Amino acid sequence: MLCGVYGRMSIIPKSFKNKNTASDYEYKTEYFVQQIDHFGFANLDTYKQRYLIADQYWNANGGPIFFYTGNEGDITWFCNNTGFMWDIAAEFKALLVFAEHRYYGESLPYGPDTFKSHTHLNYLTSEQALADFAVLIGQLKRSLPGAANSSVVAFGGSYGGMLSAWMRIKYPNVIVGALAASAPIWQFTGITPCEAFNQVLTNAFKQASQICVENVRNSWATITSIGGTTSGRKFLSSVFNLCKPMSHQSDVDDLKAWLTDAWTDLAMVNYPYPANFLENLPAWPVKAVCNKLSLPAEGEALVQYVADAANIYFNYTGDSTCLNTSQQATGNLGDLGWGYQSCTEMVMPMCADGESDMFEPKSWNFTDFSEQCYKQWKTRPQENWITTEYWGKQLQYASNIIFSNGLLDPWSSGGVLESPALTLIPIVIPDGAHHLDLRASNPLDTAAVVAARIQEKNLIKMWLGQL
Amino acid sequence: MLCGVYGRMSIIPKSFKNKNTASDYEYKTEYFVQQIDHFGFANLDTYKQRYLIADQYWNANGGPIFFYTGNEGDITWFCNNTGFMWDIAAEFKALLVFAEHRYYGESLPYGPDTFKSHTHLNYLTSEQALADFAVLIGQLKRSLPGAANSSVVAFGGSYGGMLSAWMRIKYPNVIVGALAASAPIWQFTGITPCEAFNQVLTNAFKQASQICVENVRNSWATITSIGGTTSGRKFLSSVFNLCKPMSHQSDVDDLKAWLTDAWTDLAMVNYPYPANFLENLPAWPVKAVCNKLSLPAEGEALVQYVADAANIYFNYTGDSTCLNTSQQATGNLGDLGWGYQSCTEMVMPMCADGESDMFEPKSWNFTDFSEQCYKQWKTRPQENWITTEYWGKQLQYASNIIFSNGLLDPWSSGGVLESPALTLIPIVIPDGAHHLDLRASNPLDTAAVVAARIQEKNLIKMWLGQL
Numbered sequence: 056m057l058c059g060v061y062g063r064m065s066i067i068p069k070s071f072k073n074k075n076t077a078s079d080y081e082y083k084t085e086y087f088v089q090q091i092d093h094f095g096f097a098n099l100d101t102y103k104q105r106y107l108i109a110d111q112y113w114n115a116n117g118g119p120i121f122f123y124t125g126n127e128g129d130i131t132w133f134c135n136n137t138g139f140m141w142d143i144a145a146e147f148k149a150l151l152v153f154a155e156h157r158y159y160g161e162s163l164p165y166g167p168d169t170f171k172s173h174t175h176l177n178y179l180t181s182e183q184a185l186a187d188f189a190v191l192i193g194q195l196k197r198s199l200p201g202a203a204n205s206s207v208v209a210f211g212g213s214y215g216g217m218l219s220a221w222m223r224i225k226y227p228n229v230i231v232g233a234l235a236a237s238a239p240i241w242q243f244t245g246i247t248p249c250e251a252f253n254q255v256l257t258n259a260f261k262q263a264s265q266i267c268v269e270n271v272r273n274s275w276a277t278i279t280s281i282g283g284t285t286s287g288r289k290f291l292s293s294v295f296n297l298c299k300p301m302s303h304q305s306d307v308d309d310l311k312a313w314l315t316d317a318w319t320d321l322a323m324v325n326y327p328y329p330a331n332f333l334e335n336l337p338a339w340p341v342k343a344v345c346n347k348l349s350l351p352a353e354g355e356a357l358v359q360y361v362a363d364a365a366n367i368y369f370n371y372t373g374d375s376t377c378l379n380t381s382q383q384a385t386g387n388l389g390d391l392g393w394g395y396q397s398c399t400e401m402v403m404p405m406c407a408d409g410e411s412d413m414f415e416p417k418s419w420n421f422t423d424f425s426e427q428c429y430k431q432w433k434t435r436p437q438e439n440w441i442t443t444e445y446w447g448k449q450l451q452y453a454s455n456i457i458f459s460n461g462l463l464d465p466w467s468s469g470g471v472l473e474s475p476a477l478t479l480i481p482i483v484i485p486d487g488a489h490h491l492d493l494r495a496s497n498p499l500d501t502a503a504v505v506a507a508r509i510q511e512k513n514l515i516k517m518w519l520g521q522l
Numbered sequence: 523m524l525c526g527v528y529g530r531m532s533i534i535p536k537s538f539k540n541k542n543t544a545s546d547y548e549y550k551t552e553y554f555v556q557q558i559d560h561f562g563f564a565n566l567d568t569y570k571q572r573y574l575i576a577d578q579y580w581n582a583n584g585g586p587i588f589f590y591t592g593n594e595g596d597i598t599w600f601c602n603n604t605g606f607m608w609d610i611a612a613e614f615k616a617l618l619v620f621a622e623h624r625y626y627g628e629s630l631p632y633g634p635d636t637f638k639s640h641t642h643l644n645y646l647t648s649e650q651a652l653a654d655f656a657v658l659i660g661q662l663k664r665s666l667p668g669a670a671n672s673s674v675v676a677f678g679g680s681y682g683g684m685l686s687a688w689m690r691i692k693y694p695n696v697i698v699g700a701l702a703a704s705a706p707i708w709q710f711t712g713i714t715p716c717e718a719f720n721q722v723l724t725n726a727f728k729q730a731s732q733i734c735v736e737n738v739r740n741s742w743a744t745i746t747s748i749g750g751t752t753s754g755r756k757f758l759s760s761v762f763n764l765c766k767p768m769s770h771q772s773d774v775d776d777l778k779a780w781l782t783d784a785w786t787d788l789a790m791v792n793y794p795y796p797a798n799f800l801e802n803l804p805a806w807p808v809k810a811v812c813n814k815l816s817l818p819a820e821g822e823a824l825v826q827y828v829a830d831a832a833n834i835y836f837n838y839t840g841d842s843t844c845l846n847t848s849q850q851a852t853g854n855l856g857d858l859g860w861g862y863q864s865c866t867e868m869v870m871p872m873c874a875d876g877e878s879d880m881f882e883p884k885s886w887n888f889t890d891f892s893e894q895c896y897k898q899w900k901t902r903p904q905e906n907w908i909t910t911e912y913w914g915k916q917l918q919y920a921s922n923i924i925f926s927n928g929l930l931d932p933w934s935s936g937g938v939l940e941s942p943a944l945t946l947i948p949i950v951i952p953d954g955a956h957h958l959d960l961r962a963s964n965p966l967d968t969a970a971v972v973a974a975r976i977q978e979k980n981l982i983k984m985w986l987g988q989l
Contacts, residue, residue: 097901189911193906193910227913229910434564447695449695452694
C-alpha cells in the first residue's frame with residue numbers, strides 16, 4: 056500500500072514482469088562501465104551497465120541510432136516487447152541499442168547488496184539514469200566505427216517514455232528527438248488531480264459495460280462484509296480458489312488489493328489481440344472480464360462473478376490449481392527499485408472517490424505517504440522536485456518529442472494529450488492501451504494504432520532530415 | 523599550480539576577493555534551508571543558504587525578480603559589484619535577490635568542517651548550485667506576497683554568468699532569460715584550444731604596447747637565469763621589495779607564478795576608470811603597467827622594469843612596505859572551493875606556447891592534472907562531463923540568453939561571441955574587461971559598454987513582454 060493508492064509498485068503491469076521472455080530478435084549483450092555518481096565526486100565506484108545492441112540493419116555510414124531508454128525492469132523484457140523498433144530498423148538502416156536502467160535487471164551497482172543499504176540506494180534516481188544514457192551514447196559514438204555522426208533517437212514506453220522525453224528536455228545535445236509512449240510525465244502533484252488515474256481506468260471498463268463498473272464498485276463492500284466472519288472468509292477462499300485460505304481480517308484487505316491490481320493491470324494490457332506470447336490473455340481482456348460481470352448482482356452471487364472475472368486474468372489457461380493473493384505483494388527486485396523511486400522522486404499522487412471511479416474511496420495524503428516512506432526506506436520523498444527538474448507543464452522550451460497515449464490506458468491521465476509547443480506532437484490512440492504503439496505490429500491491430508505508427512515514422516524521418 | 527596552468531584557482535581576480543567591501547546599497551540578509559543533496563536521498567542533511575534581498579524598488583504587483591546566481595565567493599562582494607542590477611532596478615520596478623553559491627561565503631554546509639572531509643565536499647557541484655537556485659526561486663514565488671506571477675531574470679558574471687546561462691538551459695521553466703556576462707562556458711576540452719586564454723590576455727597587453735609584451739615574454743628566462751644564484755636571488759628580493767627574501771630555487775618559481783597571476787588579473791580588471799572603490803588601481807591599468815615596460819630592455823634593467831610594473835598592481839598607493847609572493851598561494855575558503863570544482867567538473871585546460879602568448883611555454887596534460895587532483899582531493903576530474911551536461915556548442919536548443927564579453931578580458935576566449943540561435947544574443951564590448959557591463963555606470967565608461975547596457979535592458983524588456 057506504499058506507493059500509489061493500491062499498492063502499485065511499478066508502472067509495468069505485474070503480469071508482464073514475472074514471465075520469462077523468449078525472443079526471435081537477435082542482439083548482442085554488452086556492458087559499459089559507468090560512474091556510480093554523475094553528480095558528486097566523493098564516491099568513485101563504478102558499475103557495469105548492461106545494454107543490448109543489434110547492428111544487422113545498420114548502415115554504419117550515417118545510419119541513425121535508435122536508443123531505448125530502459126525503465127524499471129530487466130532490459131531484455133523491454134527489448135522483446137518493443138517490436139516497433141525492430142519492425143522499422145531495416146527501413147531506417149538503424150542501429151538498435153537497448154540500455155538497461157541502473158538498479159534493474161543485471162545492472163545492479165552493488166550486486167546482491169544493492170538493495171540492502173541506504174547508501175547503496177543513493178544513486179537510484181532518474182537524473183543518474185539519464186546521465187548514464189548520455190554518457191553511454193557519447194561512448195558509443197566515439198567507439199563504434201561510423202557512429203560519430205549518427206543521429207540518435209530515443210524510444211521509451213511508460214517510465215521509459217518519461218525518461219525519453221526528459222532526455223530530450225535535459226540533453227537535446229545528445230538526441231535529436233524522442234518517442235515517449237504512454238509516458239505519464241504530468242502524473243505529479245499540482246498538475247494532475249489524484250482522482251484522474253482511476254477515472255480513466257474506470258472509463259475503460261465502462262466502455263465494455265456500465266454494469267461491470269457498478270458490479271466492481273459494489274464488490275468492495277460486499278467482500279468486506281462477507282469477509283467479516285470466519286464462515287465468510289471460508290466462502291471467499293473457496294470462491295477465489297485461494298492456495299492459502301484466509302484466516303485474518305487483514306487477508307480480506309490483501310484480497311481487495313490483489314483484485315485492484317488485477318483490474319488496473321487489465322486496463323493497461325487491454326490489447327486488441329490475444330497476447331499469448333507473453334501473458335496468457337484473450338484479445339480485449341477488459342471486455343472478456345466484464346462479460347463475467349455484465350449482469351446485475353449482489354451478495355455471494357456478485358462475489359462469484361468477480362471471482363470468475365479475476366480468473367480470466369490470473370488463470371486464463373486453467374493451468375494454476377489455486378491462486379495466491381500474496382504473490383503480488385512480495386515483489387521482485389524491480390518492485391523494490393520502483394518502491395524506492397516512488398518514495399523519493401516519483402511521487403505520483405493517486406486517490407479514489409468511489410463515485411467517479413469504481414474503487415473504494417481513498418484519499419491522498421502526502422504527510423502520511425512521507426511517513427510510510429521514512430519507515431521503509433529511511434528517506435523522504437520530495438513532492439515538487441520532478442516538476443522543477445523536468446519543467447512540469449512549461450514544455451514550450453522543448454522540441455522534437457512525440458507523446459503517444461492510448462485512451463484506454465489509465466496512465467494516459469498523466470500524459471501529454473495536447474501540444475504544448477510546435478514540435479511536441481501528441482498522438483492519441485482512442486482504442487489503445489499501455490504503449491500499444493511500441494509493440495510489434497499485429498494483424499489484429501486497430502486502424503488507430505497503425506496510423507499512429509505511420510505518423511511516428513514520418514516524424515522520426517523529419518528529425519533525421521529524411522522528409 | 524594545480525588548476526589551470528598558472529595556479530589560477532578562481533575566475534575572480536584575486537585582488538578583488540581579499541578586500542573588504544563597503545556599500546551604499548541597502549538590502550536585507552536572509553537564509554533559506556536547502557537540502558544538501560538534490561540528486562540523492564541517502565543524506566537528508568540541510569544547510570542554510572544565504573541570500574540578500576532588496577525590495578525597495580519592487581512593484582509587488584507584477585514586477586519582475588532579478589536574481590543573481592552567485593559564484594565562487596562571498597555574495598556580498600557580488601552584490602556590491604553588480605551595480606548594473608541596482609542601476610536598473612527602479613526602472614524595472616524589480617525585486618533584487620543575490621543568492622550565495624553553496625560552499626562559499628557564509629553558505630558553508632558543514633561549517634568550519636566543510637573543507638575538511640571528502641564526503642562533506644561531495645555536494646559542491648554546479649548542478650547542486652543550480653538546483654539550489656531553482657528551489658529558492660520556487661520558494662520565494664510561493665512565499666512573497668505578489669511574487670507568484672513575477673517573471674525571474676537571472677544575472678551573473680564570470681562563473682556566476684556560466685550558472686546564469688546554464689540555469690536558462692536546464693531550468694527555462696524557472697527563469698525567463700539570463701544575462702551571462704563574461705561567462706566562459708566554452709572554456710572546456712574539445713571546444714576551445716588550451717592556448718586561447720593566454721593569447722587573448724597577451725593581445726590585451728599588445729594593445730597597450732608591443733614592446734611591453736616582448737619584455738614580459740623575455741622576463742621569464744631572465745628571472746630564471748638571475749634567480750639561479752644566491753646573489754641573483756638577493757637582487758630579485760631587493761628589486762621586488764619582498765617581505766621574505768628568496769632563499770631557494772623554488773622561490774623563483776613562486777615569483778614567476780605571482781607575476782603571472784598579476785598580469786592575468788590586470789587584464790581582467792582593465793577598466794576605463796580608477797577602481798579606487800574596491801581595489802587601488804589607475805584607469806586602464808594594463809596601459810599603466812605597460813608604460814613601465816615600454817622600452818626594450820634585458821638583464822637586470824628588464825627585471826627592474828618588471829618590478830616597477832608589478833608595483834602598480836600590488837602597491838599602487840605605496841601603502842605596502844614590502845610585497846609577499848606567497849600571499850596568493852595561501853588562498854581563502856573561496857580558493858579552496860574553486861580548487862575542488864576545478865578538480866572535479868570545471869576542467870578548463872590552459873596552456874602557453876611562449877610565441878603566440880607572452881608566457882613561458884607550458885603544456886596541458888589531463889592525466890597529470892588528474893593525478894595532481896587525486897593527490898589533493900582524493901577524487902578525479904571528469905574531463906567531458908560539463909560539455910555533455912550543458913550541451914557544449916549545441917546551444918541551438920536554448921533561448922533568451924545574453925552572452926556579453928569584453929574583448930580585453932582573457933576569459934572571452936571561452937565566451938560565446940557569435941550567436942548559436944535566434945534568441946541567444948552575443949554582445950561584444952571591444953574595449954571591455956571582465957564583466958564590465960555588470961558594474962555600476964561610471965562617467966568614464968566607454969561608449970561600447972554604455973551601448974551594451976542599453977541593449978541588455980531592451981532585451982530584458984522583451985523577455986518581460988515590455989517591448
